[in-house]
Amino acid sequence: MRFPTRASLAALSASSLLTSALAANITIYQPNVAFVPTPLPAPGPASNFEAILEQFNLLGRTTVWNLVKKIKFEGDTGEPEGMVNIAEERYILGGGQWTNKTVSYGKNVIINGTDRTPGAGYAHLTVYDGQGMRIADATLTEPGAIEYHIGGIEYDGDKIWATIAQYRPNTTATIVSVDPTTLEDTNLIHYADHLGGIVHDTRKQELSTLNWGARNASVWDLKAKTTFQYPQFTQPKQVARNPFFSYDYQDCKYLGHSKIYFNHGVMMCSGVATYSNNVTVGGLAVVDIETMVPYSEVPLTMVSDLGTPITQNPFDVALVDGKMRLYFLPDQRNSTLYVYEAEQNSPYQY
Numbered sequence: 370m371r372f373p374t375r376a377s378l379a380a381l382s383a384s385s386l387l388t389s390a391l392a393a394n395i396t397i398y399q400p401n402v403a404f405v406p407t408p409l410p411a412p413g414p415a416s417n418f419e420a421i422l423e424q425f426n427l428l429g430r431t432t433v434w435n436l437v438k439k440i441k442f443e444g445d446t447g448e449p450e451g452m453v454n455i456a457e458e459r460y461i462l463g464g465g466q467w468t469n470k471t472v473s474y475g476k477n478v479i480i481n482g483t484d485r486t487p488g489a490g491y492a493h494l495t496v497y498d499g500q501g502m503r504i505a506d507a508t509l510t511e512p513g514a515i516e517y518h519i520g521g522i523e524y525d526g527d528k529i530w531a532t533i534a535q536y537r538p539n540t541t542a543t544i545v546s547v548d549p550t551t552l553e554d555t556n557l558i559h560y561a562d563h564l565g566g567i568v569h570d571t572r573k574q575e576l577s578t579l580n581w582g583a584r585n586a587s588v589w590d591l592k593a594k595t596t597f598q599y600p601q602f603t604q605p606k607q608v609a610r611n612p613f614f615s616y617d618y619q620d621c622k623y624l625g626h627s628k629i630y631f632n633h634g635v636m637m638c639s640g641v642a643t644y645s646n647n648v649t650v651g652g653l654a655v656v657d658i659e660t661m662v663p664y665s666e667v668p669l670t671m672v673s674d675l676g677t678p679i680t681q682n683p684f685d686v687a688l689v690d691g692k693m694r695l696y697f698l699p700d701q702r703n704s705t706l707y708v709y710e711a712e713q714n715s716p717y718q719y
């Protein structure tokens with residue numbers, strides 16, 4: 370039993386409450402197994418970002434990719450949207466379970482700023498062990514909640530960050546932090562737009578969130594936490610238009626402030642798009658967190674055993690034994706983790 374509910378919280382006066390921790394609705398699959406290792410490991414992408422960027426900038430269209438691990442995840446994974454790898458000991462998925470589909474209002478019909486019915490479902494965070502067996506599943510939303518879609522997720526060595534939004538463009542979203550040791554979530558920021566991907570720039574203490582199709586990034590100053598006043602809506606510190614249209618970013622990870630990018634904070638994002646001629650393009654990009662300018666990019670053409678483009682949904686990156694490793698989980702419901710490394714002796718990349 371979970372108390373207080375999101376609905377009862379919304380009815381509380383916002384002034385009495387800056388943030389609200391919710392008791393988690395959790396199913397345990399492996400009793401007496403910790404959700405995450407303790408002490409909590411450092412986040413893979415940010416701990417080795419200079420080496421990751423150096424290796425990323427040797428990649429090209431002709432890079433040979435070696436599949437170094439393939440792990441089937443137990444059970445129905447729903448629609449995975451975000452993933453964090455915690456030292457290959459745990460994989461945490463943010464995923465959606467749909468109980469009623471959204472339905473288009475019709476071609477070019479916009480009602481209340483959006484183009485489809487709300488649908489219904491639940492946002493889940495599911496913890497898997499290093500072999501892909503489920504440890505626990507937390508349902509982060511209430512039955513009937515209109516915001517039930519979880520987007521990309523981020524791990525900063527302390528918290529997991531997620532967005533839980535209405536499953537339709539130009540609507541509303543909540544930025545939540547989750548304690549990985551208990552899977553309890555806290556509603557931090559309410560925003561009047563859809564949100565998907567999220568990263569935490571730990572150096573600037575800022576969150577950056579991407580809206581529907583990652584068409585723009587909104588930046589949130591965590592140093593101004595007391596002004597958030599959830600469940601009232603908050604305005605971000607700034608919004609930047611994404612100038613990159615070759616594919617839509619799905620899941621991003623904070624890297625760091627690199628000297629090769631003028632000490633700007635950068636993230637790595639994976640994404641995919643299908644064009645009107647049915648050509649699908651996917652890839653990975655290193656992107657400025659605040660301006661959305663892509664600094665470096667590589668297309669990826671791998672597909673899962675079920676034929677899904679590898680960058681379809683969740684992604685993570687880490688340095689393992691000195692080599693950059695990429696983690697992808699493209700398929701819905703019946704999901705396999707694909708872990709790749711670039712062939713180090715690839716010829717000159719073009």
Ligand SMILES: *[C@@H]1O[C@H](CO)[C@@H](O)[C@H](O)[C@H]1NC(C)=O
Pocket residue numbers: 370371394491508510511512
């Ligand atoms: C817990 O989550 C499940 C969906 O995973 C839902 O069916 C159930 O109603 C939730 N329980 C509570 C008390 O919210």
Ligand SMILES: *[C@@H]1O[C@H](CO)[C@@H](O)[C@H](O)[C@H]1NC(C)=O
Pocket residue numbers: 469470471472486488489
């Ligand atoms: C499912 O969505 C449709 C609109 O597409 C709506 O008419 C219907 O009431 C919804 N059903 C439930 C159980 O929420």
Ligand SMILES: *[C@@H]1O[C@H](CO)[C@@H](O)[C@H](O)[C@H]1NC(C)=O
Pocket residue numbers: 480481
């Ligand atoms: C549009 O918004 C109004 C006011 O909030 C609401 O009464 C109405 O039901 C909404 N329409 C739809 C189709 O959601």
Ligand SMILES: *[C@@H]1O[C@H](CO)[C@@H](O)[C@H](O)[C@H]1NC(C)=O
Pocket residue numbers: 479481482483539
């Ligand atoms: C987004 O919705 C708001 C109202 O909720 C509306 O004023 C605005 O025109 C919409 N934007 C787009 C791009 O449809």
Ligand SMILES: *[C@@H]1O[C@H](CO)[C@@H](O)[C@H](O)[C@H]1NC(C)=O
Pocket residue numbers: 538539562563580581584585608609610
């Ligand atoms: C961000 O995207 C929303 C559409 O969801 C749009 O209404 C808004 O104008 C965009 N802002 C900028 C600065 O591009």
Ligand SMILES: *[C@@H]1O[C@H](CO)[C@@H](O)[C@H](O)[C@H]1NC(C)=O
Pocket residue numbers: 645646647
């Ligand atoms: C794209 O695929 C759809 C469905 O498979 C098909 O109906 C459509 O004709 C295709 N369009 C083009 C331009 O090939």
Ligand SMILES: *[C@@H]1O[C@H](CO)[C@@H](O)[C@H](O)[C@H]1NC(C)=O
Pocket residue numbers: 674675703705
């Ligand atoms: C699940 O996917 C695997 C390939 O990854 C496939 O061999 C298997 O038949 C699929 N199972 C179901 C029930 O679809």
